[in-house]
Amino acid sequence: VSRAELVTVEVELTPPYPVVIGPAALKSARQELARQAGGGRRVGLLCDRRVAELHAARLAARDAFPLLALEGGEACKDLAHLERVLDFLAGARMDRGGLLVTLGGGSLSDLGGLAAALYMRGIDVLHCPTTLLAQVDAAVGGKTAVNLRAGKNLAGCFHQPRAVFADTSVLATLDEADFRSGLGEVVKSAWIAGEAALAELEREAAALGRRDPAALTRCVAACVRTNAGIVARDPGERGERAVLNLGHTFAHALEHAAGPGNVAHGAAVAVGLLLALECSAELGLLADRGWIERTRSLLARLGLAKTLGELAPGLDAARVRSAMALDKKSRAGGVRLVLPRAPGRIEVGVEPPSKLLDSLVAPGSSPRADQRP
Ligand SMILES: NC(=O)c1ccc[n+]([C@@H]2O[C@H](COP(=O)([O-])OP(=O)(O)OC[C@H]3O[C@@H](n4cnc5c(N)ncnc54)[C@H](O)[C@@H]3O)[C@@H](O)[C@H]2O)c1
């Protein structure tokens, strides 16, 4: 991929939609907005305030479209902000043919996607994700949600975007922790894709660490291809799509136990992936224990935490365990996990014995890890 090049991945749903990826994707988005508005559609922009200051000029001229800028991050994913976005759409006199465009991270696309699904029973939405996590994951696949006091993502629906424009050059301004967090989901995606994808990521680790635009474009395109293929086969998460939750039962519990905002989601996913590998090995499912060490060293090269202690020192194991039991993937009885057998061979619905889970999250574990040279 050369600097100027764009890669387009089609998400094969009905209707299909393109994910345009590369360092000039916002320019393509700008042309698309001009085309839509030229055709008589009303267009509204929902922007993360920080991203708007840094990058909105590349998407649209000032005052070209009605714009609502919100403080980004998890705090905007609530019912009060949902109401603000809906009022904004009404105030901009959007009709059913209107188009909402989001510019920001996964928080913004989750909020904006839900508002678009609700306004007049559903208008089109187009996402311009600006974090690595949103480019590889949140903005593709149509899941939307806001948080309730009772928990995260409890109110939402599926609403697929019409198109996604993932501009990899905007990742240059991301905070280090937010960038690393996206890399956690990248490692997960490579594990789901298979051995070749994992080897490619190992080769690209250094270039990704310096946020090389061409390497980022290749990486986002690879993850989107993997994730979009799975989403297209199972858009409503009735079966196969559950593999995308690899590492997530552990991750959600870690995030919950550490308290809101204390660990980045993708960083927790990276540790969750290692715990899933350990768990899989203990159950005799993992084809080769060598994968654990290889994944651990990949995470280290990407600057990600590899143990609970590194992720959140002093994390309370009992709280992690009780949070796991609450996970929505658990049915009556035990905790059901997504566990890897090998790269590209992921098992869903495995119920490990409770004792094993205790030992995995106990302080000083993962088991055996620290006895290795
Ligand atoms: N719908 C899904 O399928 C899905 C999947 C994964 C995650 N999510 C959701 O995504 C949310 C997390 O999103 P996120 O990690 O993208 O972060 P985010 O949207 O919360 O943004 C994190 C921070 O980065 C800043 N930021 C964003 N882009 C920037 C840029 N280019 N330069 C500088 N700063 C920038 C924001 O202002 C914010 O402070 C969570 O709520 C999670 O539940 C949804």
Ligand SMILES: [Zn+2]
């Ligand atoms: Zn995730």
